[in-house]
Amino acid sequence: MFLNPDLHCHSTVSDGWLTPAEVVRRAAANGVDLLALTDHDEVGGIDEAGAAARECGIALVPGVEISVTFRDETIHVVGLGIDHRNVRLLDGLAQVRSGREQRAQAMSDALDAVGLHGVLDGARRFARNPALVGRAHFARHIVASGLMPDVATVFRYYLARGKPGFVPHVWARIDDAVGWIRAAGGVAVIAHPGRYRLSASDMEALFDSFTAGGGEALEVVSGAHAESDVLRFASVARRRGLLASRASDFHGSGESPVDLGRCDPLPPDLVPVWSRLGAIVPSAGSHP
Numbered sequence: 409m410f411l412n413p414d415l416h417c418h419s420t421v422s423d424g425w426l427t428p429a430e431v432v433r434r435a436a437a438n439g440v441d442l443l444a445l446t447d448h449d450e451v452g453g454i455d456e457a458g459a460a461a462r463e464c465g466i467a468l469v470p471g472v473e474i475s476v477t478f479r480d481e482t483i484h485v486v487g488l489g490i491d492h493r494n495v496r497l498l499d500g501l502a503q504v505r506s507g508r509e510q511r512a513q514a515m516s517d518a519l520d521a522v523g524l525h526g527v528l529d530g531a532r533r534f535a536r537n538p539a540l541v542g543r544a545h546f547a548r549h550i551v552a553s554g555l556m557p558d559v560a561t562v563f564r565y566y567l568a569r570g571k572p573g574f575v576p577h578v579w580a581r582i583d584d585a586v587g588w589i590r591a592a593g594g595v596a597v598i599a600h601p602g603r604y605r606l607s608a609s610d611m612e613a614l615f616d617s618f619t620a621g622g623g624e625a626l627e628v629v630s631g632a633h634a635e636s637d638v639l640r641f642a643s644v645a646r647r648r649g650l651l652a653s654r655a656s657d658f659h660g661s662g663e664s665p666v667d668l669g670r671c672d673p674l675p676p677d678l679v680p681v682w683s684r685l686g687a688i689v690p691s692a693g694s695h696p
Contacts, residue, residue: 413442413682414669416473416486416599416627416655420536421453423544425660427536428453431668432460432468440669442682444471444488444655449504450540451492469685472497473599474588475504475579478617479610482579484599485618486627486653487589489685494592501588504580505539512541514575515567522572524550543567544659559663569605582614586621595684597625597653601644602637615648625651625681629674631666632657642675652678 418424419431426434428445435443443466445457454470461468470492476483490497516528528541530549535541547562556562566573580588589596598618606614627633628641629652645652654674656666674680 411441412439412669413654413680414440414656414658414671415442415444415469415471415488415597415653415681416446416630417443417658417668418447418473419445419453419457421450422447422473422537422540423535423542423659425663428457429460431658432457432464432466435668436461436464436466438667438669440466442467442469442685443668444469444486446471446473446486446488448473448484448540448542449475449501450537451490451498451501452537454492469682471594472501472589474501474585476582476585477577477579478582478614479606480576481604481606481610482577483582483604483614485582485585485589485623486597486599486655487585487592487594488597488625488653488681490589490592490594492592494588497588497592500580500584507577507579508540508542511575511577512546515543515546515573518575519546519566519573522566524555524566524573543573546573582617582623583621586618586623590622595625595651595681596621596623597627597651597681598623599627599655600630600632600657601626601641602630602633615644619648619650624684625653627655628652628678629654629671630657631655631664631671638672638675642678645678651681651684653681 419428472487531545534545534548547559550562586596658664658668
């Protein structure tokens with residue numbers, strides 16, 4: 409059994425600070441046994457991460473985090489154990505990414521209107537992947553410009569829902585995201601449910617839609633979760649018979665509340681999602 413799994417983190421392929429290889433090396437140094445790289449709507453870092461995992465002697469599960477819109481809230485669905493070359497998955501991710509450039513321009517225009525000028529060009533300098541300029545890149549530019557002390561403060565004043573730079577966007581449907589993950593042989597996981605501003609009834613409807621489409625797991629322990637969230641969603645996992653995941657949601661040192669591999673353990677009575685996963689380290693040049 410893997411003793412220190414971390415099944416949700418990000419690299420420079422989306423909005424993380426470290427390259428895929430650097431993420432793996434940091435995870436290995438922190439004692440992670442099983443790692444999933446789950447970049448937003450993108451699988452371009454998995455081969456690099458796989459090569460680094462072989463060098464470091466840790467197991468890697470290919471993953472992705474798909475942006476979903478549910479009742480006007482952005483929800484994230486993690487796919488674990490995916491075939492990252494599956495055509496249906498790749499086509500779906502391309503659809504999700506296609507609206508990001510327009511959203512980034514709209515965010516920049518909105519921030520310009522409140523006196524923050526040239527932020528899109530600045531955000532692009534923080535995005536290694538030009539197809540994935542997101543709110544984190546805007547926030548990092550604003551911090552680097554000396555206008556705000558940290559990324560969390562930027563989100564609170566400018567980028568969260570209801571703030572000047574927030575631009576609503578319609579992402580994938582939840583049944584589509586789960587379907588793409590399942591088509592690629594993966595297990596679908598609701599990421600950090602404690603972050604979503606949904607009523608109790610809407611949260612139940614989210615789980616209903618997720619499981620109806622074949623979703624199987626829930627991130628019970630997350631870097632974004634307080635102890636009360638862990639207790640709440642452990643109860644949901646028990647009641648609904650969902651597998652439980654454990655993850656840091658690491659983006660970078662100093663920006664993420666929990667480092668790779670440093671999450672609390674799962675409650676011992678839950679069935680861990682890694683019991684369903686093979687430890688897959690893909691070969692860079694191989695094809696299924």
